[in-house]
Amino acid sequence: MNLTQLKLFNELARELSFVKVAKLNHISQPAVSVHIKKLEHALGQQLLSRTSQSTELTPEGLLILEDVKEILRLCENIKVRADFSQGMLEGHVRVAAIHSVGMYELGDFLPAFMKIYPKVIVHLEYRHSDEIYEEILKERIDVGIVAYPHSRPGIDSIPYTEDELVLIAGNKHWISHKKTVSLQQINDEAFIAFGERIPTRIAIDKLLDDRKITVDIRMTHNNIYTLKKAVEAELGIAIVPAATVNEEVERGILKRINIKGAETSRPISILRQNNRKSSAPVNLFVEKLLTFNQHRKPSVTALKN
Structure with missing residues (x-):
C-alpha cells in the first residue's frame, strides 16, 4: 500500500470513472486498475465494484474512504509545514x-x-x-x-x-440622464435579463414581481459581459451588480442609475x-x-x- 494507490482510490471515489482518473493523472486506464488491485490485495478487500457501465464504491470502500482522505491531507500538510518552516x-x-x-x-x-x-x-x-x-x-x-x-x-x-443592484442604460435611452429611478418608471421597458436559473435573475424577478412591474424581456444571457454589450447597443435596459459596470461608467459608454424605494443589496x-x-x-x-x-x-x- 502506498500514497499513489490511496490518491487514485480517493479520486475514483469522487469521479467514479477509471477513464477520468487516468486522464487526470496522465497515465493509462490499465495502470489505474493495477494500482487499485494492488491496494485491494494489500487490504484483503474489494473496494470498488466495476461493471462495463459503472463504477461504485463497495461498503468496504466507503468504510475506509474518510481515513484515506485524512491520510492524504496529513501527508500534504507535512510537506506544506516543512516548506513553511523554511519561509516558503x-x-x-x-x-x-x-x-x-x-x-x-x-x-x-x-x-x-x-x-x-x-x-x-x-x-x-x-x-x-x-x-x-x-x-x-x-x-x-x-x-x-x-x-x-x-x-x-x-x-x-x-x-x-455585499454589492448593490443598479439599473444600467445606453447613452441614448430616455432614462440615462436620471440619477435615480423607481421600479415603476421602467414598467413595460425593453429589458435584458440574466438566465432564469441564475440567483441574481431570481432576485431581480422577485424585486419586480413584488411591485407588480412587468418588463419586456428582449434577451437573456448568463454572462454579464454579454448583457452589458446588449445594453450598450441600446437593445434594452438591465439590472446588474454595481461593481460589474465600473469600467463602462468611467468610459462613458453606459449610465448607472440607482434604484430607489427597493432593497437592492446582493x-x-x-x-x-x-x-x-x-x-x-x-x-x-x-x-x-x-x-x-x-x-x-x-x-x-x-x-x-
Whole structure:
C-alpha cells in the first residue's frame, strides 16, 4: 500500500470513472486498475465494484474512504509545514466563482496574493452557482464564491461582501440622464435579463414581481459581459451588480442609475465544505481574501499583515 494507490482510490471515489482518473493523472486506464488491485490485495478487500457501465464504491470502500482522505491531507500538510518552516508556503488552491464575482471582486486580490505567495498556485474557474455547490461537495474545488447563498448540508457559507443592484442604460435611452429611478418608471421597458436559473435573475424577478412591474424581456444571457454589450447597443435596459459596470461608467459608454424605494443589496459568500480540514494554502487564501475585502482598496502590504 502506498500514497499513489490511496490518491487514485480517493479520486475514483469522487469521479467514479477509471477513464477520468487516468486522464487526470496522465497515465493509462490499465495502470489505474493495477494500482487499485494492488491496494485491494494489500487490504484483503474489494473496494470498488466495476461493471462495463459503472463504477461504485463497495461498503468496504466507503468504510475506509474518510481515513484515506485524512491520510492524504496529513501527508500534504507535512510537506506544506516543512516548506513553511523554511519561509516558503507552497501548494494549490482550487477556486470556482460566478462570473460577476470572479472578474470584478477578485480581480485586484489575485495578483497581490500571488505576488506575496508565488508558490501557492491558484486555479480559478467560472461556474454557475448550482455547479459550485456540487463541486464543493464532490471536493473538486476548495473554495466557492457565489451571490445569494443558500443553506446546503455539508457546506459552510462565510459572508464576504455585499454589492448593490443598479439599473444600467445606453447613452441614448430616455432614462440615462436620471440619477435615480423607481421600479415603476421602467414598467413595460425593453429589458435584458440574466438566465432564469441564475440567483441574481431570481432576485431581480422577485424585486419586480413584488411591485407588480412587468418588463419586456428582449434577451437573456448568463454572462454579464454579454448583457452589458446588449445594453450598450441600446437593445434594452438591465439590472446588474454595481461593481460589474465600473469600467463602462468611467468610459462613458453606459449610465448607472440607482434604484430607489427597493432593497437592492446582493450578498456574496465564500463556500467551503464544513466537514473537511483544509490545507494551509487554502486556509491562508480565505483568510487573506476576507482581510483584503475589509480594506476594499487594499495594497500588497495588507496581505502581509
